[in-house]
Amino acid sequence: MAERGRAGVVGLGAMGSGIAEVFARGGWSVVGLEEQPAALDRARQRLATSTARAVERGKLDDAGAQALTARVTYTTDVADLAGCEVVVEAVPEVAALKQAVFARLDAVVGPDALLATNTSSLSVTALAAGTSDPSRVVGVHFFNPAPVQPLVEVIATVLTAPATLQRARDVLEGLGKTTIACTDRAGFVVNALLVPYLNHAASWYERGFATREEIDAAMVGAGLPMGPLALLDLVGHDVTTAVLHRLHEQTGDRRHLPTPLLTSLVEAGLLGRKSGRGFYTYDADGPTDAPGPVPAPAASRAGELPEALLVPYLNDVATMVGDRYATAADVDTGMALGCRMPRPFDQLAALGPAATLARQQQVFAETAEPGHRPARLLEQLAAADDPDLALHALRTADGRVPAGRLG
Incomplete structure (x- = not known):
């Protein structure tokens, strides 16, 4: 396999080691960075164990496993990341620690390098704002274990250049991942x-x-x-x-x-x-x-049960799509690939928008929680002349119930 590029991964715990393996599987030359030699030894063992398991399962042959392992080098010196086209930080979820990593990267990588943070809960915007060029920073939320899970949420901040977002998605999809785009909101999708x-x-x-x-x-x-x-x-x-x-x-x-x-x-x-x-x-x-x-x-x-737990979840789904934070297709993809759950709009179709709305109205009347207020989109779907057709159109369009479908 021809080398496709040079990627750096900072932090080689379980997630970082997995991300390094993903890039190596995709033909990239990978530089893995940890502060302590003992941490590098653990990362090497993780990669050896993972590739051996892949060989046992017939996902790799011995030659492929050896080539993959050879594409990963390990270092404790951040200067070795110079020349990387993409760098992903995967250190623990501590904002100050991640900010310090980006400050060090700023002094090392070239101006065209793509910088990414694998955070699941921190503000990508806050991390990007501390760099010299926040337009080149994105979030890339891999799911564990990264070599196996197909989904990556790609998070753009208000400072991210559109070309950066597209470049990140192109790189990840070139690695065989499915991406969904998010803006920087807590929890992403x-x-x-x-x-x-x-x-x-x-x-x-x-x-x-x-x-x-x-x-x-x-x-x-x-x-x-x-x-x-x-x-x-x-x-x-x-x-x-x-x-x-x-x-x-x-x-x-x-x-x-x-x-x-x-x-x-x-x-x-x-x-x-x-x-x-x-x-x-x-x-x-x-x-x-x-x-x-x-x-x-x-x-x-x-x-x-199960409607008592399922219906409020589907109401949250409808709120997210109705707010135009994500499309119905991206929500379906995210929950199916990220959690292996049924696609939420399949569940909504099975229950029916009208029945789902009626149950959510009961929940709201019982709890009086503002967050349980029935989603406007759910009300629209329930009132549509043909709810099934409206649901289908919603799932294949940009997140809006088509005009002329409402009752």
Whole structure:
């Protein structure tokens, strides 16, 4: 495979190592940077383990694995990133740390280099503003594990040049990734929809409306690949609460405050799978039958599942598309590829816009939460002369319900 370019990756933890592998698989020469030699040794082992697994699964042959490994070099000297056409920073989610990385890169890389941050919750704008040329900075939110997950959210700030955004998408799509474009808003597309849904599920459990098994089984039965409480344990409660705080900071929506149970679990160090306990308790074989956190006693509302969790999530979807933050096609792509969830507009079509609106109106009447107000787009779809045709047009256009389709 001919070399396609030279890329740098700063920070070689699990995500950074994966991003380095993605570029190397795509034929790029990769320079991986870490501060400590021990961290470089761990990165080398991650790449060796990942490529060996790919060989076992028939995704690579031995020669391909050796060539891939040879395309990655490791360094502790930032000066070795000079000459890189693209540099992705993937250091921990600490704003000051990422800003320091960009300041160092500014002094090293050429003026035409594309700079990208792999953040899932921080402001890309704030990171870009501290560089000498913020027009060349974008966010590139890979999903874990990066070599396997096909989706990358590409985030443009108000300072990003249109050519920079297009260049980033071209590079990533050349690596075999599917991209969706976002502006710099908390949670981007996927986390802005997924994380409030997970928080809502945790709230239902905390309030004693349903058991963890009832909640998870109901949502799997609705076509989701994993129940929300099991998914919270997999993601990590510390990660989830960090995203929720970022969402609440920007939106002021009380639904984006972590439910007290999640906060308590984090304070107790019960972070989910990585700590061995969360909503479930885990051993080497997976979840055990050990009881979970004790919820408040309440009358069961398990019979309202899965719609009780699904409908507010779909209302958030309709709000996002109605606000023109993302198109219906990008939301469908984001949730399907980023979370392996059913495409939300498939779910909306199955439930029907009118039935979804009626259920969301009940939720809003019950909670009086402004964030639960039925989305204007949902009202438009429910009132359309032909809701199915309006949904189809929405999914194939730019996010608007076509004129003449409303009742």
